Amino acid sequence: MTAPNSVRxxxxxxxxxxxxxxxxxxxxxxxxxxxLLQRRxxxxxxxxxxxxAELGEALEDTLRRELREEAGLTPRGAELLTVVxxxxxxxxxxxxxxxxxxxxxxxxxxxTGVPEADGEEGVExxxxxxxxxxxxxxxxxxxxxxxxxHRT
Amino acid sequence: xxxxxxxxxxxxxIGTRPVNFVGAAGLIQNEGGQVLLLRRVGAERWGxxxxxSELGEALEETLRRExxxxxxxxxxxxxLLEMLSPDRLVQVANGDQFYSYTALFRVTEWSGDPVPDGVxxxxxxxxxxxxxxxxxxxxxxxxxxxx
Numbered sequence: 001m002t003a004p005n006s007v008r009x010x011x012x013x014x015x016x017x018x019x020x021x022x023x024x025x026x027x028x029x030x031x032x033x034x035x036l037l038q039r040r041x042x043x044x045x046x047x048x049x050x051x052x053a054e055l056g057e058a059l060e061d062t063l064r065r066e067l068r069e070e071a072g073l074t075p076r077g078a079e080l081l082t083v084v085x086x087x088x089x090x091x092x093x094x095x096x097x098x099x100x101x102x103x104x105x106x107x108x109x110x111x112t113g114v115p116e117a118d119g120e121e122g123v124e125x126x127x128x129x130x131x132x133x134x135x136x137x138x139x140x141x142x143x144x145x146x147x148x149x150h151r152t
Numbered sequence: 153x154x155x156x157x158x159x160x161x162x163x164x165x166i167g168t169r170p171v172n173f174v175g176a177a178g179l180i181q182n183e184g185g186q187v188l189l190l191r192r193v194g195a196e197r198w199g200x201x202x203x204x205s206e207l208g209e210a211l212e213e214t215l216r217r218e219x220x221x222x223x224x225x226x227x228x229x230x231x232l233l234e235m236l237s238p239d240r241l242v243q244v245a246n247g248d249q250f251y252s253y254t255a256l257f258r259v260t261e262w263s264g265d266p267v268p269d270g271v272x273x274x275x276x277x278x279x280x281x282x283x284x285x286x287x288x289x290x291x292x293x294x295x296x297x298x299x
Contacts (some may be wrong), residue, residue, distance in 0.1 A: 020207060022253045055251060083232060087208050087213060102253070
């Protein structure tokens with residue numbers, strides 16, 4: 001997930017201790033019903049697009065910003081599928097920062113642009129069939145993709 | 153909103169500066185289709201059961217806890233209606249500032265008799281949709297959903 005300015009500012013004050021981060025997960029789906037994932041620079045694992053909301057940022061704007069930054073895409077519509085939250089969302093980053101996530105999961109079927117990895121957070125973007133997803137997905141991604149499978 | 157350890161612990165570190173808080177709210181109706189609204193102490197407008205999540209708390213659990221604390225009701229089932237983003241920066245009386253992200257649930261099953269907690273909640277009762285009092289943002293949202 002991107003670390004927006006509000007995250008860095010708060011971390012300066014609270015250190016690595018756990019906090020609740022609110023953000024979005026974007027399930028970009030193509031005409032073949034495949035979902036777009038990015039291979040992350042930091043962990044080397046695959047994950048959904050998305051990130052943490054800036055201070056006061058509307059979640060629809062977080063979605064647009066993250067899709068632009070991480071994939072060069074512009075959504076033309078988005079549907080809220082679910083919100084993932086709770087103890088199972090806990091993550092500890094390699095730098096020691098701990099957090100729980102409250103993630104609004106959006107389905108994006110209508111978008112413009114050609115997916116292009118930003119080269120910073122993500123090194124590769126690829127569409128995956130829902131029955132052939134990569135291993136080692138994070139807890140929020142797993143729940144989001146289960147929801148997508150039930151939906152499609 | 154009840155005493156929240158997460159909010160208190162975070163405020164001890166960050167002071168009053170703005171922060172994103174996430175929480176839950178519940179739209180509760182009785183068998184007659186009337187909607188449960190509550191008026192907080194010192195407030196003029198009526199709104200929904202709502203509160204900020206504790207650390208790592210699932211949104212449904214936040215709703216369950218706030219229902220119990222604010223109204224004495226027990227939650228048995230709820231479905232997510234919308235995820236509301238903040239419409240403004242909120243500043244409370246002690247100076248604390250925050251943006252509020254709220255999961256709005258429709259409570260599909262509940263039990264108990266609504267009783268205001270007497271501390272934060274001044275009044276609590278069911279209203280007919282055609283006869284609603286002045287509403288908070290969440291109260292207005294409930295009216296939109298039920299229209």
